[in-house]
Amino acid sequence: MVCQNGCGYTPLHCRSGKRHSRRFNMASTFQETPTVEASYSENVDAKLSFLPERLRKKLLPFQEKGIVFALQRSGRCMIADEMGLGKTIQAIAISYYYKNEWPLLIVVPSSLRYPWVDEMEKWIPELSPDDISIIQSKTDTGRISTSKVTILGYGLLTSDAQTLVDTLYRQNFKVVVIDESHYMKSRNATRSKILLPIVQKALRAILLTGTPALGRPEELFMQIEALFPKRFGTWSQYAKKYCNARVRFFGKRTQWDCRGASNLEELHQLLSEIMIRRLKNDVLTQLPPKVRQRIPFDLPQAAAKNLNTTFAEWERLMRNLNSDATESHFSQVMNLITRMYKETAIAKNRLNPITMT
Structure with a gap:
């Protein structure tokens, strides 16, 4: 619900008398996607019978729903659950469904490469250590062509990593998981430019983020464009419609300011077709009291x-x-x-x- 004054922001700011913020809080406007509910009455066990038994038993009901949501969209969607709700295990289950289409590429923050290896080996027992390649440097490309799973850190996607980039493009990954996909929020960042064609070319692409907008709708565009090119129009069309784009003057120079937000109800409706988001408060009764997790990482x-x-x-x-x-x-x-x-x-x-x- 937006302000009736036509400003495009939530009415909370108006009632409080506070100045309108340019920050767009997706969590406050985007609740659990309702479109799955209608078809979810089908037998979930039958839908998820393809999973290894241990993984199947571990899934919580809302995680099952996230997996079904992705499969109903042919494996191209964004899972934007709040941090700590198990996006990783959902992505692994979805990827496993399409295992006959692998090789699989998983792009993660560098510190999470080894936790992802642990999770893959834990939930997919048929994977051996030789099946998983962890890219260690910009020239470490030898095993990419022979591995079933390649795990890559964002930190290696730089302008001087042409050898690595060329190898990634040649590998033609059919299934791609982008963890913390808000790392792609900038249209001008080198990593975004490198990843965009890889995600677009893949048959299946799962984007994971706990902060789908990080405050502004403009930061959603590259993620949407990666999943569904031109679905929300060109960047110019998107910015004018959903980012309240305005021309700013800096002396004799003009520049578009796309830091705003507009037509949020329409944007929310369109996003509900490609993104599922649950908050902890939504699924609190399904969560265990505490989850402990070991996070291995390299020491200098x-x-x-x-x-x-x-x-x-x-x-x-x-x-x-x-x-x-x-x-x-x-x-x-x-x-x-x-x-x-x-x-x-x-x-x-x-x-x-x-x-x-």
Whole structure:
């Protein structure tokens, strides 16, 4: 629902008397997609019988619905569930349905490459380590042509990675998963330009993001264009219709300002055909009390050396911590525990902005 004053923003701002923000909060306007509900009365077990038994049993009802939503759209859609609702397992299930069309490309933030490997091996037991290739550098292309699954970090998609880019284009991936797809929000970013033809050419493409707009409808365009080229018109048409595009004057120079939002109800309706989004509040009764997850990542050589030294010191202190231990021994142990806690807290802090979905 938008403001009746015709401004295109939510009426909440008007009632509060606050100045209209340019920020477009997709979470406040886009609720769980209703289009799936009508056909969801069909037997879900029959629909998902293709899955490995362990994966099938793990799925929560709303995750089943997300998978069915994607399959009803021939494997081209955006899953925009709030962070922590299991977008990864849904994407794996959808990809598995199309396994006969692989090779599969998975593009992720660099810190999530190994968690994705763990998840793939966990839920698809027939995959062996040799079936999965993790791209380590811009010249690490040797196994791409022979691997069933290629996992690639965004950080390698740069203007000087022509060898890697050419290899990716030649591989002709039929199934593509783009994790944290809002990394493609910029039309001018090199990674967006590299990924766009790969996603468009794939038969199946699953985009995953917990922040589908990150504040402005303009940041949705590249993701939509990757899934369904020209479905929402050209960039110029989209910007004028949904981004409240206006010409700004900077001296003698003019520039389009596309940071606004307009025709949100229409945009919401169109998005509901290609995107499914659930918030935690929507599915709270289906969620387990707590989910613990191990997130492996590479340590730089210096950090690994420091960690080994810390563990060696820990072992030495614990060997000396017997009945004759003095207060000094206990103090050393506590100081070491505090130091180890701080070191792992740094890792958690760095990983937190890019949490596994």
